[in-house]
Amino acid sequence: MITFLGAILLLIVGYIVYGKFVERVFLIDDKASTPAYTKRDNLDFVPMSWWKGNLIQLLNIAGLGPIYGAVAGALYGPVAFIWIVVGCIFAGAVHDYFSGMMSLRHNGAQFPSLVGRYLGKYAKAFINGVSLVLMILVAAAFTAGPAQLISQITSLSFIMSLSLIFAYFVIATILPVNRIIGRIYPLFGAILLIMAAAVAIALLFSEQPIPNVTVENLHPGELPVWPLLMVTISCGAISGFHSTQSPIIARTMKKESDGRKIFYGAMITEGVIALVWAAAGMTFFNGTTGLQGALDAGGPSGVVNAISTSLLGTIGGILAILTVVILPITTGDTALRSSRMILADVLAKFINMESKIKILFVSIPVAIPTFFLATIDYTFLWRYVGWTNQVVATFMLWTAAIFLLKHQKLHWICGVPAIFMTGVVCTYIFYAPEGLNLNYQLSMIIGFSLTSLVIVWYIAQIMKYKKKKQDSEASHAA
Known part of the structure; x- marks a missing residue:
């Protein structure tokens, strides 16, 4: 229990102290006009208050991710607490802050455009494809579950339930961001917070003690x-x-100082939610062996339902249903919205996105494959979501590191977690079953060798920008 409460406290302190430090490194300017005003189109560029932005960002980035992922990660034992706290403060929240604030500084640019600006056109072409694949996989993986549950509690078939969800997706994707997302999603974000708080309180007063931290692998x-x-x-x-x-959300911000509350803050909140569900998974089933049995029997949805119903009674059951249905649908919605925005950027030279018909036209190529993938087994899809997801995170951290390096700021705050995540994705793809499924030791050797090459590239970039600075200072002195 002490570890659990200490971990939550560390996340809060991380937001207050390290979040402020990151903000100072970025160097905000509240006098600068934001894209919400300079590019206002009443579709994607619409000013919204920071608290709405925070709750919408939380819902967009969370969905069932910090619940399902944390429950699965709980199989490793309390070492998961360490990863959540350290990863969230020094990697995840930094990643989210720079992805949002760099977009803000570049007129609401999409992630692939930022990659192209700082890592080059080839990296942009690669990440355009990876990002679209990730959006499709996430939307499909997070849509199948709700459709199955809806078909179970109603007389509708699975395909009919799926069709209704996708009809909503199409409507939400082409409507202005402040119509549905801006009005309803803050409420859904509040539901996510209420459920996590209720489970946390119930855990603290349960008979089973929450395990304290250990680096031992209990999988x-x-x-x-x-x-x-x-x-x-x-x-x-x-x-x-x-x-x-x-x-x-960057396209809706009123001022730059809202960024820490929206981006860094939402990620820290998600970290707290992940801690709660990781603790619940370890505690409720009397250890990792019991949790593995529960996952084998009912999957992550069954685990969430069992924990919620047992700890919170009828209210918990209702919250569990709302969570399993609403949250993944909202994630799928914004995943398709962002994929539409990315595809619109790619096709901007050919199609002017001024009418809803054209916006709908761009949405169809990503909606169709998502619909068909949603009929595939969820666990199969999720295996490929994981690695693709972390590849995108690694590219974003490197993009932010080069952004800071170019502007002569403390690039290490992004460079160090970027190196760490490079090691993760390079090792994982060789070892994991959905990758090359090689021997663990061999995968480690290859992974760290590739990471070393990336470190050499990073050092070369540091030397290049250092020389540019010296040349600039010399020319000014002359």
Whole structure:
């Protein structure tokens, strides 16, 4: 219990202290006009209050991610607490802050455009494809579950339930951001917070003690912590999906000082939610072996329902249904919205997005494959979401590091977590079953070798920009 409460306290202190430090490194300017005003189109660029932005950002980036991912990560034991706290403060919240604030500084630019500006056109072309694939996979993975539940509690078939959800997606994607998202999503964000708070309080007063921190790996299947835990718990620690969502809110911000509350703050809140559900998973089923059995029997939805109903009674059951239905649908909605925005940027030279018909036209190419993928097994989709998600996060951190380096600021705050995540994704793809499924030791050697090459590239970038600074100072002195 002490570890759990201490971890929550560390996240709060991280927001107050390190979040402020990151803000100072970025150097905000509240006198500058934001894209919400300079590019206002009453569709994507619409001014909204910071508290709405925070709750919408939380809902967009969270959904079921910090619940399902944290429950699965709880199989490793209390070491998951360490990853959530450290990852959230020094990697995830930094990632989210820079993805949002860099978008703001570049007129509401999408993530791939930022990658192209700072990492080059080839990186942009690669990340355009990866980002669209990630959006489609996330929307599909987070839509199948709600459709199945709706079909179970109503007389509708699975396909009919799925069709209704996608009809909503199409409507929400082409409507102005302040119509549905701006009015209803803050309420859904509040539901996510209320449920997490209720579960946390119930855990604290339950008979089963919440385990204290240990670096021991308690996974029943003896799967290694590195790099699997860092991919299993992404939402709640660091998630590349967030960098695709941040521009949605960046286009609605009234001033730059709102960024820490919206982006860094939403990620810290998500970290707290992940801590709650990781603790619930470890505690409620009497250890990781019991949790593994519950996951095998009912999947993550069954685990969430069992915990909610047992700890919170009827109200918990209602909250569980709302969570499993509403939250993934809202994530799927904004995933398709951001993919529409990314595709619109790619096609901007060919199509002028001034009418809703053209916006709908751009939405169809991503909606159709998402619909069909939603009929595939959820666990199969989720395996590919994990690695793709963390690749996007790694690219965003490197983009932010080069942004800071170019502007002669403290680039290490992004560079160090970027190196860490490079090691994660390079090792994971060689070891994981959905990757090359190689021997663990061999995967470690290859992963760290590739990471070393990236570090060499990073040092070369540092030397390049250092020389540019020296040349500039010399020319000014002359």
